[in-house]
Amino acid sequence: MKQFLTNVYAVALKEYKHIVRDPFTLAVALVMPLVFVFCFGFIIDLDYKHIKITVRDNDQSAESRRFLYMLSAGGYFDLTPVHSPLAADEDLYKNKFPGLMIIQKNFGKNIRAGDVQNPARVQLMADGADNARAGIILNYMTAVSQEAEKIFGSSPRFNADMVRTRFLFNPELNNRWFIVPALSTIIIALLSILLTALTVAKEWENGSMELLLSTPVRPYEIVAGKLAPYFGLSFFNILLIFILAVLVFKIPFNGSFILYLSACVIFIIGALALGILISIITRSQTAAIQFAFAIGMLPGFVFSGFIFPIENMPAFFRGLTFIFPQRWFLTISRSLFLSDASFSALAVPFICLTIFSCVMVLLSVKKFKKDVEP
Amino acid sequence: MSSKEIIRVENLTVAFGSFKAVDGISFDVKRGEIFGFLGANGAGKTTTIRTICGLLNPSSGKVFVDGKDVSSDTTALKPHIGYMSQKFTLYKDLTIKENMEFAGALYNMKAADIKKKIKVLADFIKLEFDENSIVADLPGGVKQMVSLCATLLHEPDLVFLDEPTAGVSPQTRADFWGLIKDLSGRGTTVFVTTHYMDEASYCGRIVLMSAGKIVAVGTPEELVENNFPKPFAELVFKDARAVEKIKTEINASVFARAENYGAGLRAEIIDNGRFKIFSADNKNIFEIKTSAPTLEDVFLKLVS
Incomplete structure (x- = not known):
């Protein structure tokens, strides 16, 4: 045991010196998270606001004006009235505006009448070339229509099939609240994998691995020693992101901090071990870095639920997300930021994350070659 | 142990x-x-x-x-x-x-x-x-x-x-x-x-x-x-005739292999008696001395 600790300490100390002597790595490790957080937190705003819509009001009643007022009041739409059907068509045709809305004649009259057979009609045409934006326009429009139903509430049809959506935990549907807690997942996965992916490959490339293997040091001691300093670096990063999230982005943290930190520890160890495993297998820094980017980046964005909701994925891909730790850490991170989820509510993600990390550590020790066989 | x-x-x-x-x-x-x-x-x-x-x-x-x-x-x-x-x-x-x-x-x-x-x-x-x-x-x-x-x-x-x-x-x-x-x-x-x-x-x-x-x-x-019981001869040419001369003597009974060596040749002696006669005969054309075989010679003999 004492020998184990001495050897791990020796390897860790050496790795620590490599990190400190290499300002570039250190800069990447410390600056990349900041760049990510600020890019995603400030610049990339998945919310569309001020979407330009051309409006032709064929009714010109008090009700139609009220409806248009509600549409523009939300800040989501900038309305441009046009007064001839031709002009409206032309605007849409020339791709001037992403949407065109036509309020049908008798809009006001039909609302007042409240007749199910003959409801008030609004026609909306959205530019389908940008389907994400078109979808958003429709969503907003639905929300505004529901709002309108409440106000014009006399209509029996409105009351009959009123659909209400309420967003729990993020009532404003503030994207930043979703993005920043999830960012720690992407940054840690990418950075941890990247950092350790280079370490073993570097030893192979400059020949020091041969030397290491000729000494009595054991593979698990090398793996543990290499994990330690990078663990420190990654943990520092995760705290940094946490502080930014809470202080700069004012995201509420509702859950248990201890629980959050434990998830971080498990996740970081797993990601670092995965990096080492890549390094052990590839033995070359160039190959390792490509692997690390692919494995660190892609699942983080695609299979974690960061951008695409897991529930909407085809069954095969939904199943695939199970093997990526990013999925589990993301769930834990979001839940703990936005709700006060208890451990029992997060048991499944915790267990899956732990299994992943254990498997990675065991595999990297097992795959670590004790000889220089090609 | x-x-x-x-x-x-x-x-x-x-x-x-x-x-x-x-x-x-x-x-x-x-x-x-x-x-x-x-x-x-x-x-x-x-x-x-x-x-x-x-x-x-x-x-x-x-x-x-x-x-x-x-x-x-x-x-x-x-x-x-x-x-x-x-x-x-x-x-x-x-x-x-x-x-x-x-x-x-x-x-x-x-x-x-x-x-x-x-x-x-x-x-x-x-x-x-x-x-x-x-x-x-x-x-x-x-x-x-x-x-x-x-x-x-x-x-x-x-x-x-x-x-x-x-x-x-x-x-x-x-x-x-x-x-x-x-x-x-x-x-x-x-x-x-x-x-x-x-x-x-x-x-x-x-x-x-x-x-x-x-x-x-x-x-x-x-x-x-074991490989070279006899010394080597170093032959330095004194004039152009030497080049012709050596071509006939090499691979004959006096020398085995010969290789370029500085301004002349370095050759393995096969028979000491014949080498002495060769030396006496060719004093005018060659400057002749003997040298000890080296490991380099051994390596060249055994490997190539």
């Missing part, structure tokens, strides 16, 4: 796929000797060393170090050997001292012992640089010396030096061999590979390898003696 042999290699073959890097070699190394492993690049020297160190597995055959089978137990062996590989393997971004401390720690040495030992080794190699210099900033020869120190730090009984003098200046090469002699004088067994034939004369015994096979074993003197 009191046995005379520290390494015994029996019928060792190491194959990578269908390629046999080492092909059925057997030899042994005596305790405390300087054992030279000679051969061109790709002859299988490094593969043999790696196998003895337990870094490669034999495809067939056995390797015993200190009487123990290497393939069954490498952990017991490792503290007793020091391996300086062909590639420069110290960490270039660390200082001399940090590299030493790391190496020492892996051999379970105490910090205080490491400190003392660094001083001793720095004297040993007459290190003129501060121990806090970053390794990357050192000249090539010094790097190699420091690398040797890292190998010797834990006082191994058996040291493997794989081409330690490749690519260093002649002065450093001479210094290096001085150190190797010193080491051997202290009872350390030194197993060294080189492709400089002139260095082989420093070795107690040598093995000559070619294409994975051993072509000769023995002391340098034995190898020369």
